[in-house]
Amino acid sequence: MLFQQSKMASMGEMIGNIAHQWRQPLMELSSIFMLIQSRIEYEGKISNTELLKQIGKSEEITSYMSQTIEDFRNFFAKEKKKEEYRLSKQISLSVSMVNNSLKQNNIKLEILLHKNPKHYGYKNEYAQVLINILNNARDALLLKNIENPKITLAVDKIDNFSILTVEDNAGGITIKPIEKVFEPFFTLDKKDGTGIGLFMSKLIVENNMNGKLLVENGKYGAKFIIKIPLY
Ligand SMILES: Nc1ncnc2c1ncn2[C@@H]1O[C@H](COP(=O)(O)OP(=O)(O)O)[C@@H](O)[C@H]1O
Ligand SMILES: [Mg+2]
Known part of the structure; x- marks a missing residue:
């Protein structure tokens, strides 16, 4: 259910x-x-x-x-088979689905592609996780009425992992412990928040991709990290 x-x-x-x-x-x-x-x-x-x-x-x-x-x-559409995909491709797909709403709200998006790792799996699931995280960053920036709203997305390959981070400047997550954001139905201050996005994202990353979805507070705001083992 x-x-x-x-x-x-x-x-x-x-x-x-x-x-x-x-x-x-x-x-x-x-x-x-x-x-x-x-x-x-x-x-x-x-x-x-x-x-x-x-x-x-x-x-x-x-x-x-x-x-x-x-x-x-x-x-x-239900993805039938696993396939090889470059991270940059799924990033462009996700960005193309959110960038109008970012533009309308004057939110700057910076993308730093230090490396462009290849994954093997259901590629749209990765984009779906990314969209959830980007939507949340947008929501937080708007909710707090941040003056120069900005999201930074960075990709790297470290050891045998692909590391993607999304950091915003909305001030971070106040709830303690911070991992509570991944609980189903946990939502804060949003008019039509469901509290499902991060729960589902963590499920996808950890169950289907063998990876980790982590969160911490960075210098200016929340920082989400998607870490996927490469083969
Ligand atoms: N970038 C962020 N900055 C501050 N808070 C965040 C951020 N991302 C998520 N959160 C917090 O985590 C909660 C849960 O997110 P999510 O599971 O996507 O549900 P929803 O977006 O429907 O509230 C949000 O309501 C918000 O309080
Ligand atoms: Mg959400």
Whole structure:
């Protein structure tokens, strides 16, 4: 039941991400319609050239929108087989799903790819964990109203592990012991927090990838560490 609930909750978060991805293009579409409407209302007509130009723009926007849906659909399709993937690829995928909502909130994202290790496994699961962590960092930055909000993502390979860290400058986690954030249903101060994201992420990393999902408070904020053994 818990697992089912986890899935529903992470779907909910994803839908939130889609909503963000769509807000901007929807506004652009609506401004194109307004332009066409005002031409007709105030000038009595619109030229064929102008109309075709605006239709062209609209087609670009709608194709972008359908691409985002396609990305999300692939993302949620059950992965059939394990495969080799580069971390950079799953990082780009995760970032492409959250970056509109980061941009809208003026959150800077810095990515430091010191190494680009290869994993073997279900690649979307890794992206899913990363999205949860990035969404949480965004939530914390917004909740605390941080002045120059920033997230730093770094990747390295140390001994035989891939190490990915995500650190923000939202001031850190106050709850003690800090590991409580991984408990199911633990959520703090959020309007629609479910407390499922980190629980599910830890489950994925530790049960399916044989790795570790760790948290600590860094100098400026929370720091999450994903450590996966390489083969
Ligand atoms: N980067 C962060 N900075 C501060 N607190 C965090 C951060 N990430 C997670 N948390 C805390 O951990 C809690 C649990 O996170 P999560 O399991 O994703 O559930 P939810 O996001 O639904 O609250 C959050 O409510 C928040 O209090
Ligand atoms: Mg969360």
